Amino acid sequence: MSVCNGFNNHQNGSTDTDDHNGCSYETLLQTAQYIQSRIPHEPKVGIICGSGMGAYWHEGSLAEALGNKVIIPYHDIPNFPVSTVEGHAGQLVFGTLSNIFVVCMQGRFHYYEGYPLWKCAMPIRVMKLIGVEFLIATNAAGGINTAFMEGDVMLIKDHINMMGFAGNNPLQGPNDNRWGPRFPPMNRAYDAGLIHEAKQIWKQEHLEGRLFDGVYTCLGGPNFETVAELRMLKLLGVDAVGMSTVHEVLTARHCDMTVLAFSLITNVCVMDYQDHDTMPSHEEVMDVGKVRQGTLKLFVEKIVAYIAENRLNKK
Numbered sequence: 001m002s003v004c005n006g007f008n009n010h011q012n013g014s015t016d017t018d019d020h021n022g023c024s025y026e027t028l029l030q031t032a033q034y035i036q037s038r039i040p041h042e043p044k045v046g047i048i049c050g051s052g053m054g055a056y057w058h059e060g061s062l063a064e065a066l067g068n069k070v071i072i073p074y075h076d077i078p079n080f081p082v083s084t085v086e087g088h089a090g091q092l093v094f095g096t097l098s099n100i101f102v103v104c105m106q107g108r109f110h111y112y113e114g115y116p117l118w119k120c121a122m123p124i125r126v127m128k129l130i131g132v133e134f135l136i137a138t139n140a141a142g143g144i145n146t147a148f149m150e151g152d153v154m155l156i157k158d159h160i161n162m163m164g165f166a167g168n169n170p171l172q173g174p175n176d177n178r179w180g181p182r183f184p185p186m187n188r189a190y191d192a193g194l195i196h197e198a199k200q201i202w203k204q205e206h207l208e209g210r211l212f213d214g215v216y217t218c219l220g221g222p223n224f225e226t227v228a229e230l231r232m233l234k235l236l237g238v239d240a241v242g243m244s245t246v247h248e249v250l251t252a253r254h255c256d257m258t259v260l261a262f263s264l265i266t267n268v269c270v271m272d273y274q275d276h277d278t279m280p281s282h283e284e285v286m287d288v289g290k291v292r293q294g295t296l297k298l299f300v301e302k303i304v305a306y307i308a309e310n311r312l313n314k315k
Ligand SMILES: O=P(O)(O)O[C@@H]1C[C@H](O)[C@@H](CO)O1
Pocket: 049, 050, 051, 052, 085, 108, 110, 138, 139, 140, 141, 221, 242, 243, 244, 245, 281, 282, 283, 285, 286
């Protein structure tokens, strides 16, 4: 049996033998079957709760708000990676939100944790196998667009796959057509209809703070950027920079999920050599996430309600 190198294999006693993209369809079917044996319904919407949105178990977080919760820690799930980021709970939380059954990833996997990109994105394929059709990916990001302030929210209308420019992509390796095509298009990675609706919801619900749209990029991390790097990203048309999401979106689109994603701007990037005082930190990221999670929770609830009423069974 094929297993995933570096994964939590303790339950099947397998040895790690596979290298790049060695996590086969059959292996992930076993992972999916384990999860299915523990949940009462198929989730149609998957939500990735990043550092800006209750990746940790804060009171008032989105994951905590689900009804009739079933919680499965990552370390219990065969073949799943484990979370190593400070504050990330590292669990799947299933339950009802806006009257439908959803799954939240509370904490995600990053390249800087030492996982290859395909492994960081592997939970997306597991979500697909258990029924997820819509992915809502959230993250914390630094604001490069000079209009952005801490606490702003940016709907991701597009991304620049910087790591892909360097030849690093979660879809590298043998392609299994059961997931999707060898050469997937990415010109409509982020669903324009959902972006439009999300903007309407923000207005109609009078959600607190400012909503923008813009271009996101993911760098490998774990360090925050130098001034020169940030200036370069700005020149390239990047509005917000983070350390996640792009590999998840590539994997989700490859297997034909519909994607909406947004960034919580947790810090304004320091683009000025004269600024000797401002230093980005993970503590600041988590603090801003905590302050904004009430608003973001409402935002996601309403987006899920929209999907449930207007988009499910109409794909
Ligand atoms: O998981 P996300 O992308 O939301 O978290 C960002 C990137 C790093 O993991 C962390 C830095 O503070 O925030």
